[in-house]
Amino acid sequence: MSAHANGVKFSPAAGDLLLMVGTAKGAFLLLSDSRRADFKVSGPHFPGQSVWSLALVNDNNPRILAGNKSNHWGAMVSWSDDFGATWNEPTEGNIKFPRGSGAALNAVWALEASTALGADVVLAGVDPAAMFRSDDRGETFRLNEALFNHPDRPKWNPGFGGLCLHTLLVHPREPQRMYAAISSGGIYRSDDGGDSWNPCVNGLRVHPDVPGATLCPHKMRFDAENPSRMYLQNHPGVYRTDNDARSWVTIENGLPSDFGFPMVAHPRRGGTIYNFPLVSDEFRVPRDGAPRVWRSRDAGATWQALGRGLPDRAGFFTVLRDAFCADTLEPVGLYFGTRGGQLYGSNDEGESWRALAEFLPPVLCVKSALVA
Amino acid sequence: MRVHIPGALRRWTDGRDVVEVALAPEKGASAAEIIEALARAHPGIRDRVLDEQGELRRHVNIFIDGENARQLGGLDARVGAGSEMWIHPALSGGAR
Numbered sequence A: 001m002s003a004h005a006n007g008v009k010f011s012p013a014a015g016d017l018l019l020m021v022g023t024a025k026g027a028f029l030l031l032s033d034s035r036r037a038d039f040k041v042s043g044p045h046f047p048g049q050s051v052w053s054l055a056l057v058n059d060n061n062p063r064i065l066a067g068n069k070s071n072h073w074g075a076m077v078s079w080s081d082d083f084g085a086t087w088n089e090p091t092e093g094n095i096k097f098p099r100g101s102g103a104a105l106n107a108v109w110a111l112e113a114s115t116a117l118g119a120d121v122v123l124a125g126v127d128p129a130a131m132f133r134s135d136d137r138g139e140t141f142r143l144n145e146a147l148f149n150h151p152d153r154p155k156w157n158p159g160f161g162g163l164c165l166h167t168l169l170v171h172p173r174e175p176q177r178m179y180a181a182i183s184s185g186g187i188y189r190s191d192d193g194g195d196s197w198n199p200c201v202n203g204l205r206v207h208p209d210v211p212g213a214t215l216c217p218h219k220m221r222f223d224a225e226n227p228s229r230m231y232l233q234n235h236p237g238v239y240r241t242d243n244d245a246r247s248w249v250t251i252e253n254g255l256p257s258d259f260g261f262p263m264v265a266h267p268r269r270g271g272t273i274y275n276f277p278l279v280s281d282e283f284r285v286p287r288d289g290a291p292r293v294w295r296s297r298d299a300g301a302t303w304q305a306l307g308r309g310l311p312d313r314a315g316f317f318t319v320l321r322d323a324f325c326a327d328t329l330e331p332v333g334l335y336f337g338t339r340g341g342q343l344y345g346s347n348d349e350g351e352s353w354r355a356l357a358e359f360l361p362p363v364l365c366v367k368s369a370l371v372a
Numbered sequence B: 001m002r003v004h005i006p007g008a009l010r011r012w013t014d015g016r017d018v019v020e021v022a023l024a025p026e027k028g029a030s031a032a033e034i035i036e037a038l039a040r041a042h043p044g045i046r047d048r049v050l051d052e053q054g055e056l057r058r059h060v061n062i063f064i065d066g067e068n069a070r071q072l073g074g075l076d077a078r079v080g081a082g083s084e085m086w087i088h089p090a091l092s093g094g095a096r
Helices: B007-012 B031-041
Strands: A017-023 A026-032 A040-045 A050-057 A063-070 A074-080 A107-115 A118-127 A130-134 A164-170 A178-183 A186-190 A217-222 A230-234 A238-241 A259-265 A273-278 A293-296 A304-306 A324-326 A334-337 A343-346 A354-357 A363-370 B002-004 B018-020 B060-064 B084-089
Touching (some): A017 A063, A017 A334, A017 A343, A026 A354, A050 A118, A050 A363, A063 A107, A074 A118, A130 A164, A164 A217, A186 A217, A230 A259, A273 A324, A324 A363, A334 A363
Parallel strands (some): A050 A107, A217 A259
Antiparallel strands (some): A017 A363, A063 A074, A107 A118, A118 A130, A118 A164, A178 A186, A217 A230, A230 A238, A259 A273, A273 A293, A293 A304, A324 A334, A334 A343, A343 A354, B002 B018
């Protein structure tokens, strides 16, 4: 056990808002009451390490999970049972590929806790692409062999971020159904709790300039009211499915570009989603240096730009796929972090924004949770 | 022989910067065997120096009597009973 914090200790009350921010050089925790007017900040946790994923096991014994990586000493899942005052790093690596498989863990891209699979279950998505499952709240993990040995695996190729399994979604009412998204490998659905996986790329268009684009999902989210409906920011293309990913239709008309990384869904209102378009694959910045969050209230039929409080010029930052999230308060809060180290928040569902932090290391992930 | 532990790993050796590993003078050992012996006494060491396939992590260096083990056969490099071995974070950087 070790302490990494800046001395700030959190003692959250039920209903407080916790923001968990992973960066290239450590993690930061921000805590506010439900008014979201003032945030206390603790960190950096894991100073000097990149923190690719964060999650809260959100029950009566809250536990923060971190996918931390030392460029020297390797990657792992660590946990804190006291809101970051101390952290437990596993003595031996707790996510390992089988000896002889030729694979070695590079980074933990996704941690999903408090899903319909149960309070003690944590799923991890990693680079090289694989899913691991923990049944002890993130202390030990075992490999999902079916996905690791999938016959499609030879077709998967690493992108700039590695060969990462970055998104794991568990159906909220039928937890045997889950989705895994791999860059670049594609989207896979399991209907049997992970015993078998089938690709879900029907309708994703082949891009003449980007071979393999159908196999490069960037972020995928459930609709708030209808989990058969999902939204996808693909490498090029923005899509929706209304049939459990059996087919996809394009919803990018009205957006300034088809390229971006995040996709965020409103936590309660079906059809409302948020996107952060970038110019193109070749030029990954907001158009004209004027970053805007784009919102649709009709499942992608039409889009509106939201940006009061965001830079109108010289704002050439990028928001990565896991660095944009929503809270569940009323009205909903939205938060995104940039590769330039800014953290922006909105307390009014994206209408207006303010900087919550401006000089962090490059932000890799932003997650929110209301403390149970 | 003696293994010098870098600061970042001393939490796994109870703060010790040097750990003695007993070695029969006539036999010697490989660098991999030294790390395994070290890890038996201090289990946090192995997975931070080696990956799960048993390979030396890319940005970790081992020096044996002043020579980089990568130039001596890697983890097969021979270590004598009187040897000194250092584990170092590699001088890597520039990208971040």
